[in-house]
Amino acid sequence: MAQFAASRGAFTPVAHATQADNFVLTLLTAGNTARVKMYSWSGRGLTSTGFRTRWGRVNNTPATPTALTVSSSNPGVTPVASCNTYGTQATLAADPTALFAVDWNVLGGGGAIVLPIGGEWIVSGGSLGTAYNQIACGNIAGAEASTSAYTIQWEE
Amino acid sequence: MLYTPVNHFTWQVNNFSDTYPGNAAATTLTAGGSAHTKGSDTAILAGIAEDCYVITIAFSLGDTTGTIRRQMTDLLIDPSAGVGVGGSSWSVAINNIYSNSPSLATGSSAYCYYFPLFLKAGTAVGARVQDVVASATVRFSIRLYGKPNRPELCKVGTKVQTIGATTATTTGVAVTPGTAALGSYSASLGTLTNDAWWWQLGIGSNDTSMSVNRYFFDIAHDATAKYICAQGIGYSVGSTAEQAAKTAFGEKEPIREAPAGTDVYVRGAGLNAPDSSMTAVVYAVSG
Numbered sequence: 001m002a003q004f005a006a007s008r009g010a011f012t013p014v015a016h017a018t019q020a021d022n023f024v025l026t027l028l029t030a031g032n033t034a035r036v037k038m039y040s041w042s043g044r045g046l047t048s049t050g051f052r053t054r055w056g057r058v059n060n061t062p063a064t065p066t067a068l069t070v071s072s073s074n075p076g077v078t079p080v081a082s083c084n085t086y087g088t089q090a091t092l093a094a095d096p097t098a099l100f101a102v103d104w105n106v107l108g109g110g111g112a113i114v115l116p117i118g119g120e121w122i123v124s125g126g127s128l129g130t131a132y133n134q135i136a137c138g139n140i141a142g143a144e145a146s147t148s149a150y151t152i153q154w155e156e
Numbered sequence: 157m158l159y160t161p162v163n164h165f166t167w168q169v170n171n172f173s174d175t176y177p178g179n180a181a182a183t184t185l186t187a188g189g190s191a192h193t194k195g196s197d198t199a200i201l202a203g204i205a206e207d208c209y210v211i212t213i214a215f216s217l218g219d220t221t222g223t224i225r226r227q228m229t230d231l232l233i234d235p236s237a238g239v240g241v242g243g244s245s246w247s248v249a250i251n252n253i254y255s256n257s258p259s260l261a262t263g264s265s266a267y268c269y270y271f272p273l274f275l276k277a278g279t280a281v282g283a284r285v286q287d288v289v290a291s292a293t294v295r296f297s298i299r300l301y302g303k304p305n306r307p308e309l310c311k312v313g314t315k316v317q318t319i320g321a322t323t324a325t326t327t328g329v330a331v332t333p334g335t336a337a338l339g340s341y342s343a344s345l346g347t348l349t350n351d352a353w354w355w356q357l358g359i360g361s362n363d364t365s366m367s368v369n370r371y372f373f374d375i376a377h378d379a380t381a382k383y384i385c386a387q388g389i390g391y392s393v394g395s396t397a398e399q400a401a402k403t404a405f406g407e408k409e410p411i412r413e414a415p416a417g418t419d420v421y422v423r424g425a426g427l428n429a430p431d432s433s434m435t436a437v438v439y440a441v442s443g
Binding site for chain 1: 207233235236247248249250273274276277278279304306307308310314315316349351353378393413415416417442443
């Protein structure tokens with residue numbers, strides 16, 4: 001079935017205890033769901049710098065979205081979910097609560113996680129602020145300019 | 157020997173107290189005060205305790221002797237209700253689920269659907285119906301399944317597209333079954349907006365004197381090749397009192413992958429001459 005991807009490349013994250021605005025996967029249509037199939041992080045820094053990145057369920061109601069460009073694996077299919085950043089940023093529960101979190105080094109560090117079939121992270125559609133309709137990625141540590149990238153792929 | 161496992165569900169909930177769908181415990185929906193208008197949103201299930209992977213629906217008691225009765229029902233959800241809490245803010249999960257004189261009288265076994273669609277725990281479920289007849293009623297039975305023992309083997313959909321429904325007249329796209337032979341394909345019911353893999357069919361007629369009959373219908377996609385998506389879905393008229401029933405499955409699971417952008421068609425065969433003005437609506441599950 002149709003899969004989609006959004007990415008931040010040569011990105012400058014904002015390190016924050018709870019705000020997570022690397023990207024926010026958002027599904028606003030009730031009755032629809034989307035499944036996260038894969039996500040990745042990677043660095044191309046030239047100095048050793050510790051990063052900590054989290055992926056988790058949004059626990060507030062972010063506002064003023066700016067959509068990231070979404071790529072589609074299947075021709076002719078428009079995604080229902082979107083991937084955004086927000087003027088009023090999405091927040092996650094305090095660290096270490098998360099769907100997944102990793103400490104890594106932007107000096108060549110990186111990884112990709114493929115979620116198992118049946119074990120995908122599901123976002124369930126609903127108006128903004130509805131529980132489980134957003135998954136966000138953000139950095140607790142690591143704000144180096146233009147040296148890290150974050151990608152998410154999902155299925156609808 | 158290596159064992160190939162299968163999935164089954166270890167949780168379910170329904171609105172008819174685990175009795176058969178004809179029991180009065182099922183929910184009676186009332187159509188709007190004018191023909192072809194939706195009635196009020198009706199709560200069916202409070203916020204469910206587990207994630208739902210399959211929705212089965214059966215319509216019954218929506219028949220009247222000598223009267224054309226067709227319904228289109230919206231399956232409503234409130235994703236924010238919370239476990240055990242009734243819904244209050246409804247959204248449509250599946251729109252215009254078609255039924256035609258659905259009955260549980262002798263010779264009829266309800267008008268059934270099966271949707272592998274995910275609903276998260278805490279979602280409340282409701283419904284609303286329109287009918288050809290103002291303020292008419294239909295009984296709505298629903299059962300949800302969850303807690304798969306092998307979730308990796310449990311394919312579940314993310315959304316449902318309704319294709320071919322005309323709400324202004326509570327009808328679908330014309331299909332003329334053959335008599336003791338497969339009829340020609342209908343015109344296109346519409347175009348898939350998403351890749352789809354699971355198929356359901358609704359059949360209606362416009363006949364005040366329906367004839368006892370047994371029908372089998374196929375769903376196909378692609379204007380040229382007519383790839384079969386579902387085959388031999390049973391629809392029957394069980395008596396001369398305008399009482400009908402439909403199966404959710406045909407000869408096999410109604411599974412075939414079809415890409416967005418292709419059109420959908422229906423054909424059918426009846427044992428005897430078909431009722432007047434038969435129509436079809438298709439439901440395509442994606443994800």
